[in-house]
Amino acid sequence: MGKLARDAMKEESDFELPISMIDVVFLLLIFFIVTAKFKQIENRLDAHLPKDEGQNLIKAEIEKPDEVRVYLWVPENDPAGVSIGLNTRDEVNIRDINELADKLKSLKASIEQGGLKITVVLDARKNVKFDYVIGALDACYRAEIEDVKFQAPPIPGGGGSDWWYE
Amino acid sequence: MGKSNLLTWFREFQEKRRRPMQEAKMNMTPMIDVVFLLIIFFMVVSELVKLDIEPVTLPWASEAKEDSNPPEDRIIVNVKADPTGVDHGTIWVNHKLLSPAEFRTKLHEQKIRSGLDKEGLPKISVKIRGDKDVEWKYIQNVMVACTREQVWRVSFGAKPRETLNY
Numbered sequence: 001m002g003k004l005a006r007d008a009m010k011e012e013s014d015f016e017l018p019i020s021m022i023d024v025v026f027l028l029l030i031f032f033i034v035t036a037k038f039k040q041i042e043n044r045l046d047a048h049l050p051k052d053e054g055q056n057l058i059k060a061e062i063e064k065p066d067e068v069r070v071y072l073w074v075p076e077n078d079p080a081g082v083s084i085g086l087n088t089r090d091e092v093n094i095r096d097i098n099e100l101a102d103k104l105k106s107l108k109a110s111i112e113q114g115g116l117k118i119t120v121v122l123d124a125r126k127n128v129k130f131d132y133v134i135g136a137l138d139a140c141y142r143a144e145i146e147d148v149k150f151q152a153p154p155i156p157g158g159g160g161s162d163w164w165y166e
Numbered sequence: 167m168g169k170s171n172l173l174t175w176f177r178e179f180q181e182k183r184r185r186p187m188q189e190a191k192m193n194m195t196p197m198i199d200v201v202f203l204l205i206i207f208f209m210v211v212s213e214l215v216k217l218d219i220e221p222v223t224l225p226w227a228s229e230a231k232e233d234s235n236p237p238e239d240r241i242i243v244n245v246k247a248d249p250t251g252v253d254h255g256t257i258w259v260n261h262k263l264l265s266p267a268e269f270r271t272k273l274h275e276q277k278i279r280s281g282l283d284k285e286g287l288p289k290i291s292v293k294i295r296g297d298k299d300v301e302w303k304y305i306q307n308v309m310v311a312c313t314r315e316q317v318w319r320v321s322f323g324a325k326p327r328e329t330l331n332y
């Protein structure tokens with residue numbers, strides 16, 4: 001092989017990158033460390049809706065002896081809070097969600113003593129924060145009540161609850 | 167020690183001092199292997215794109231179950247809260263903003279695609295990830311659409327918590 005050819009080959013093999021591979025690798029590593037988001041644990045509360053189509057017409061008054069209604073509304077003096085009424089929406093007879101769970105437990109025991117199965121209907125006004133509705137649902141599950149229904153909003157043509165509007 | 171040995175020793179000592187110290191060389195190959203492994207680890211654990219989850223603050227629930235085995239045909243519906251009011255109560259599915267009517271249409275299409283179960287009811291389920299500060303009426307928009315489509319398997323996204331302080 002001639003001297004010129006050998007020199008040319010040597011020039012090709014002497015090609016050097018402007019940045020070393022370890023620097024590139026470290027940059028990639030830092031990028032992925034910074035952008036990594038670990039999966040957050042999320043839980044769920046099951047809430048089965050009616051299986052037939054449309055909203056069931058549930059009257060506002062209590063019809064059955066095994067049915068308990070939990071009313072949730074926004075108090076006038078605390079727009080971010082909630083007032084809770086058990087079987088009444090005219091007065092606040094439950095202090096907080098924890099007390100609701102205890103009261104539901106004792107109600108469940110007394111209803112089941114009569115051989116019936118308790119049903120809870122959650123009736124919340126439209127402006128109640130979702131946090132409190134979930135709290136009420138959670139209180140039902142803490143009281144080991146599985147049959148929980150939600151009061152539907154007013155249906156065009158009648159039915160539902162007009163109390164929801166207020 | 168004789169005079170010649172002392173001289174020899176002194177000459178060797180002078181030579182060692184003059185000789186430049188050998189550079190300590192580190193073999194970089196194993197370090198690059200480790201760094202590549204770290205990169206692959208962070209690439210695998212990071213989720214760069216989450217198609218179905220929006221940033222919402224979920225409500226607390228002590229009885230919420232771990233959502234580790236979600237059903238196959240499930241739609242995740244996000245209902246956002248927005249203090250500015252622009253996106254408040256809006257419904258988001260797969261990063262798309264939907265009106266209640268559009269959501270019902272999408273639900274209907276998904277219901278047909280997924281088919282029916284033994285009872286003749288839709289197989290699909292819906293998980294509602296509502297922000298805790300959103301009003302109940304916005305969540306009810308989603309629930310009413312589900313009820314109209316006979317989608318009865320509904321769950322609410324919640325964060326686990328041992329005790330609740332309301």
